[in-house]
Amino acid sequence: MSSLIAPHSFYISTSQESQDIDARTIQEFGIESFTLMEVAGYSAFRDLIQRLQPKSHGLFFCGKGNNAGDALVVARYLLQHGFDITAVFISGTDDLSEDTRKNFQLLKRIKEANSSIGSLTIISSWNEFDLHTEADFVIDGMLGTGLDSEVRGDYNKAITWSNKEELPVYAMDIPTGLHGDTGKVMGNAISADLTYSFGTLKQGLYLNDGPGKAGEVIYCELPFPNHLKDICSAYLLDDQYVLAEPDRSPRHKYEAGVLYVVAGSEGLTGAAMLAAQSAWAEGIGAVILVCPHGNLPIYEKALPQIIKKPIGERDDYFFKEEHTEEVIATISEKKGKVLIGPGLGRNDSTIGFVQQLLETNEGDMLLDADGLWCLAQLKEWNKPKASTWILTPHPGELSNLLGRSIEDDHDRLESVKTLSTEKNVNILSKGYPVILGTPEAKAYLTSYDTRKFSRAGFGDVLAGKIGAFWSRDNSAAKSSALALLKGKHILENLLKADSSRIVEPKDFI
Numbered sequence: 001m002s003s004l005i006a007p008h009s010f011y012i013s014t015s016q017e018s019q020d021i022d023a024r025t026i027q028e029f030g031i032e033s034f035t036l037m038e039v040a041g042y043s044a045f046r047d048l049i050q051r052l053q054p055k056s057h058g059l060f061f062c063g064k065g066n067n068a069g070d071a072l073v074v075a076r077y078l079l080q081h082g083f084d085i086t087a088v089f090i091s092g093t094d095d096l097s098e099d100t101r102k103n104f105q106l107l108k109r110i111k112e113a114n115s116s117i118g119s120l121t122i123i124s125s126w127n128e129f130d131l132h133t134e135a136d137f138v139i140d141g142m143l144g145t146g147l148d149s150e151v152r153g154d155y156n157k158a159i160t161w162s163n164k165e166e167l168p169v170y171a172m173d174i175p176t177g178l179h180g181d182t183g184k185v186m187g188n189a190i191s192a193d194l195t196y197s198f199g200t201l202k203q204g205l206y207l208n209d210g211p212g213k214a215g216e217v218i219y220c221e222l223p224f225p226n227h228l229k230d231i232c233s234a235y236l237l238d239d240q241y242v243l244a245e246p247d248r249s250p251r252h253k254y255e256a257g258v259l260y261v262v263a264g265s266e267g268l269t270g271a272a273m274l275a276a277q278s279a280w281a282e283g284i285g286a287v288i289l290v291c292p293h294g295n296l297p298i299y300e301k302a303l304p305q306i307i308k309k310p311i312g313e314r315d316d317y318f319f320k321e322e323h324t325e326e327v328i329a330t331i332s333e334k335k336g337k338v339l340i341g342p343g344l345g346r347n348d349s350t351i352g353f354v355q356q357l358l359e360t361n362e363g364d365m366l367l368d369a370d371g372l373w374c375l376a377q378l379k380e381w382n383k384p385k386a387s388t389w390i391l392t393p394h395p396g397e398l399s400n401l402l403g404r405s406i407e408d409d410h411d412r413l414e415s416v417k418t419l420s421t422e423k424n425v426n427i428l429s430k431g432y433p434v435i436l437g438t439p440e441a442k443a444y445l446t447s448y449d450t451r452k453f454s455r456a457g458f459g460d461v462l463a464g465k466i467g468a469f470w471s472r473d474n475s476a477a478k479s480s481a482l483a484l485l486k487g488k489h490i491l492e493n494l495l496k497a498d499s500s501r502i503v504e505p506k507d508f509i
């Protein structure tokens with residue numbers, strides 16, 4: 001079984017986790033905090049110098065914590081490359097953290113020693129800053145992971161000023177005012193074009209307001225020993241490791257994967273078709289559509305490549321409780337995975353059928369759409385011990401499963417982690433971002449814009465693809481990741497050809 005192991009550069013941390021990793025790197029491993037700051041600032045500089053107009057003028061908005069120190073390191077390098085630097089200390093220069101104070105001294109010293117480099121202007125409070133100052137870019141070194149409440153005092157003014165100007169903004173670690181864990185704006189937050197995330201990716205960059213505030217996120221490696229980063233439990237989903245091992249090639253049709261799709265009541269057959277076609281397009285050995293007998297003629301016409309197993313009588317147009325045994329016998333014929341849910345409907349008898357199936361079938365199952373609805377109607381539920389389950393709820397379905405409303409994406413992340421661990425299931429929680437929770441309490445987050453997929457039918461296509469990859473012996477988490485990224489690639493290609501294109505589920509089959 002291939003699993004999903006993210007390299008350390010894709011680790012996502014909370015503010016507390018990054019502070020712990022910092023502290024242990026300094027105290028236990030023995031790299032000084034001043035060195036960490038130098039590496040952070042230098043890596044941001046290496047990237048920035050390629051983006052900025054040579055010898056242009058930068059405004060460096062600095063707080064008094066270590067976030068400002070990172071900005072001052074960048075300023076020192078740019079100064080030596082002929083850039084003009086204006087450093088604005090929002091809450092003065094008297095109370096700087098130790099490493100930031102040292103870097104402030106170094107910045108002044110390098111200018112004193114070299115008159116031919118760029119100019120250096122120090123502004124010691126926001127009140128002294130001329131609001132009409134002309135500059136080419138802003139470096140945000142006001143607040144980082146140390147933000148602990150709604151933004152106070154002059155930081156607020158500096159944020160508002162910057163958001164009104166049209167200058168490109170480059171944020172150190174996290175845009176000022178964005179909460180490092182929740183991704184919520186704490187009263188006010190600077191809008192960055194690009195954010196350099198140091199040592200680990202900060203969780204807040206991917207949740208709630210995060211993607212809108214952070215702009216592009218660039219990871220900058222710090223000399224943290226990898227084992228200290230293992231306290232993290234969230235990861236960014238990325239091609240680099242998800243696609244690393246190729247699929248093994250099949251020897252026989254049934255080794256190439258078998259997926260049973262238990263789906264489609266009268267009036268909802270489209271969902272079943274999308275899921276079945278989407279799975280078939282992945283080249284698996286067989287897709288077997290298990291359907292109420294009455295709907296067979298529709299599928300015979302529309303799905304010639306797909307094997308159909310009609311259930312019940314010719315006048316059955318939806319699944320009923322009395323079909324349970326026949327369905328279990330059918331899906332047990334060949335080794336394979338089962339996708340249950342698309343277009344099942346919510347007839348009382350269908351609910352009873354799904355619930356019986358979930359309680360008795362020992363095989364691996366992917367529950368989507370109405371399958372999840374039926375599951376959520378149960379007061380108590382647990383998967384059979386031997387089986388693996390993947391649940392693919394959209395926010396409404398997740399809320400039904402939890403029996404409460406979901407406050408925001410941070411709540412969604414925490415809930416997915418808890419529910420997937422407690423119930424020992426994999427949960428692909430749809431939304432922006434998609435959050436994939438595993439029974440080991442790990443969570444994988446998408447970094448691309450998933451909002452383009454919010455049209456009826458995209459869930460069916462996604463479920464079909466997950467089922468297809470899963471039927472080929474990929475792990476549940478990897479199958480989910482492969483299916484998500486497949487959609488991402490197709491979307492990128494369609495938009496490359498026509499950026500205004502309105503995409504449809506069938507384009508993704």
Ligand SMILES: NC(=O)C1=CN([C@@H]2O[C@H](COP(=O)(O)OP(=O)(O)OC[C@H]3O[C@@H](n4cnc5c(N)ncnc54)[C@H](OP(=O)(O)O)[C@@H]3O)[C@@H](O)[C@H]2O)[C@@H](O)CC1
Nearest residue numbers: 036037065066067143144145146147148149150151152173
């Ligand atoms: N070795 C390391 O640790 C490394 C750290 N690195 C960098 O350090 C950053 C973390 O630095 P940090 O911990 O010093 O916190 P930071 O974000 O600069 O702010 C603290 C200041 O903010 C203030 N403040 C807080 N809330 C506020 C509010 N709502 N409104 C207004 N003010 C508020 C608070 O003031 P106080 O409440 O104490 O008066 C305090 O003075 C991290 O993001 C990364 O960039 C990298 O260099 C890599 C190595």
Ligand SMILES: Nc1ncnc2c1ncn2[C@@H]1O[C@H](COP(=O)(O)OP(=O)(O)O)[C@@H](O)[C@H]1O
Nearest residue numbers: 394430431453454456457458459460462484487
């Ligand atoms: N390739 C993909 N990458 C990321 N998210 C996806 C992808 N495909 C589908 N989605 C998610 O699935 C959602 C659609 O599923 P859902 O709401 O269940 O729709 P339906 O059941 O009508 O098909 C999208 O809003 C998006 O969050």
Ligand SMILES: [K+]
Nearest residue numbers: 140143174176
């Ligand atoms: K910042």
